[in-house]
Amino acid sequence: MDRRIPVARRAAYRCTSCSGWIIVIGNQNEHVANPEIVEIIPGFPSAHEDLPDTARVYLDQAMSTVNAPDASAVMSGSAVDAMLKALGYEKGSVYSRIDQACKEHKITEAMAEWAHAVRLGSNRPRHADQDNPHTSIEEAKQSLEFAEALGNFLFVLSAKIQRGIEAANQT
Helix, strand or coil: CCCCCCCCEEEEEECCCCCCEEEEEECCCCCCCCCCEEEEECCCCCCCCCCCHHHHHHHHHHHHCCCCHHHHHHHHHHHHHHHHHHCCCCCCCHHHHHHHHHHCCCCCHHHHHHHHHHHHHHHHHHCCCCCCCCCCHHHHHHHHHHHHHHHHHHHHHHHHHHHHHHHHHHC
16 A cells, blocks of 8 residues: 655746746646646736726736836736726826826825826837837836726725625625
């Protein structure tokens, strides 16, 4: 009788893009050189399911391309734009829609200021700014952080509150 306890197969890898480390866990029941991967640590980030579909797709792309900062910044800007459109701000430029959302108290003045910074950061690579065409990884991360925060403020928190109210009313 075989009394060996199956142990998950693990390996550590270093990313060639970001130099970060991941741990990959293989299927413990596969006794082959390359077992099926059952878990990756840390997991892949993803946008919250309570975001509007278009904004969620853009935000997922911003997350997955953060080490290609121009692409990530453009996707973060697009996520912010999609969120504004989901709120009904569809006319005019992104600049005017941010200002309108602020004027109507959908976002705070500080959020509007940050949104304009994200808009400008995503415009540089999108329009191939001659003097400063590229976004740094740090700028891309800041744009991503704002887009996530805005989505949480405008959609995720509202959805959580609604679910909480519904749950409280069922008891």
